[in-house]
Every structure is written in C-alpha cells, then in structure tokens.
Amino acid sequence: DTAVSQTPKYLVTQMGNDKSIKCEQNLGHDTMYWYKQDSKKFLKIMFSYNNKELIINETVPNRFSPKSPDKAHLNLHINSLELGDSAVYFCASSQEPLDGPGNNEQFFGPGTRLTVL
Amino acid sequence: ILNVEQSPQSLHVQEGDSTNFTCSFPSSNFYALHWYRWETAKSPEALFVMTLNGDEKKKGRISATLNTKEGYSYLYIKGSQPEDSATYLCVSRGDTGRRALTFGSGTRLQVQP
Numbered sequence: 001d002t003a004v005s006q007t008p009k010y011l012v013t014q015m016g017n018d019k020s021i022k023c024e025q026n027l028g029h030d031t032m033y034w035y036k037q038d039s040k041k042f043l044k045i046m047f048s049y050n051n052k053e054l055i056i057n058e059t060v061p062n063r064f065s066p067k068s069p070d071k072a073h074l075n076l077h078i079n080s081l082e083l084g085d086s087a088v089y090f091c092a093s094s095q096e097p098l099d100g101p102g103n104n105e106q107f108f109g110p111g112t113r114l115t116v117l
Numbered sequence: 118i119l120n121v122e123q124s125p126q127s128l129h130v131q132e133g134d135s136t137n138f139t140c141s142f143p144s145s146n147f148y149a150l151h152w153y154r155w156e157t158a159k160s161p162e163a164l165f166v167m168t169l170n171g172d173e174k175k176k177g178r179i180s181a182t183l184n185t186k187e188g189y190s191y192l193y194i195k196g197s198q199p200e201d202s203a204t205y206l207c208v209s210r211g212d213t214g215r216r217a218l219t220f221g222s223g224t225r226l227q228v229q230p
Contacts, residue, residue: 104151106151
C-alpha cells in the first residue's frame with residue numbers, strides 16, 4: 001500500500017486553464033503539505049495544513065489553493081495556470097504539525113510533473 | 118549562513134569507496150536537522166533526524182553527525198554500493214515562528230560498479 005499517493009503523475013495543460021492535483025495519505029497523519037520543486041531542484045514548502053490550521057507560504061500566488069475534504073486528503077487547485085507554474089509538485093504528510101514538538105518526519109508522495117504550454 | 122547549503126553538489130565514487138558530504142545550516146534558533154535520501158523517479162525518504170549538538174546517528178553503512186554550535190552536519194557512507202546512488206537532502210528546522218523547514222539543494226551521489 002502506498003503511504004502517500006498523488007494523481008495524476010503527469011499533467012500537461014494550456015496556459016489559463018484551471019487544474020487540480022489530488023493527494024491522499026493512509027498513515028493516519030494529522031498534517032499534510034504541498035511542496036514545489038523549483039528549476040534549481042530545491043523543494044519549497046507551499047502549504048502546511050492540519051484539521052485546525054492552514055499555513056501558507058506568503059510567496060505562493062493566491063491562484064494556488066489547498067482543499068481538504070477530510071484528514072486523509074489535501075488537494076491542490078491551481079487557477080489560471082501560467083508558464084512559470086511548470087514544476088514537480090510533491091505532497092507530504094507528517095504525524096506532528098509543523099510547529100509541534102515532534103521530529104516532523106515528512107513522508108512524501110511520488111510527485112506530479114505539471115507542464116504548462 | 119541564512120540558508121541550507123550542501124556540498125558538493127554532485128559526487129562520483131567507485132563501488133567500495135567511503136565518502137562524506139556536508140550540510141551547513143543557520144546555527145541560531147536551531148531546532149532539528151533531517152537527512153533524506155531521494156532516489157531518481159522516487160520520493161524522498163527519511164534517513165535521520167537529529168536535534169542535539171554532538172548527535173551521531175547510524176543506519177547500516179550510513180551515519181551522520183551534528184554540530185549545532187557551528188551549524189554543520191556530515192553524512193558518511195562507508196563502502197559505497199551502486200544502490201546508494203541517490204540525492205541526499207539536508208533539511209533544517211528552525212525554532213522561530215512556525216519552525217519552518219528549509220531544504221538544501223542536495224548532494225547527488227553516483228556510485229560506479
């Protein structure tokens with residue numbers, strides 16, 4: 001069983017479209033995240049979310065929005081896609097919240113490669 | 118140091134060689150340091166998390182040390198094997214505000230058989 005899964009694995013779309021990437025974790029974790037891997041291969045956190053709080057990286061455009069239908073899912077919606085949104089997006093989860101006392105070990109999904117044409 | 122810096126960026130070694138690489142991180146407001154192993158076409162997997170100055174962790178042939186006063190961690194691989202080929206990511210967790218995670222760009226290790 002895959003602990004953290006993402007769909008789709010690849011997403012090719014036109015500029016201006018709206019798209020979603022789904023993420024599910026079966027680890028029973030309370031906190032989920034979205035990361036963007038930039039052109040220099042750095043992983044940068046976009047959002048951290050548990051059932052109490054959404055923490056947003058202030059550099060993320062408001063065209064990006066996380067939606068959590070339940071504790072096991074955190075989907076990423078992107079409106080009005082731009083060329084610069086092309087990247088690999090990783091979902092992750094952790095037992096502890098980002099500001100919690102635990103070790104905050106991250107469990108990552110396989111990534112979704114988004115290409116905007 | 119304001120960011121997490123890893124060196125070298127890439128490394129090619131022969132099977133059986135021992136190797137090590139460095140992660141430098143902000144020493145002020147330090148909370149924890151994580152090492153992840155990231156194989157091509159897979160997702161990062163946790164290797165170690167370290168919190169205390171002088172910490173040493175070991176998993177098989179891989180070990181790591183931590184110096185929080187000077188802000189560096191070393192990852193060592195003894196007797197490298199081709200299956201060790203991966204990118205090794207260092208992640209620093211600060212103790213201010215949200216205890217944000219800052220990722221290094223990784224050291225890409227290639228072990229030649």
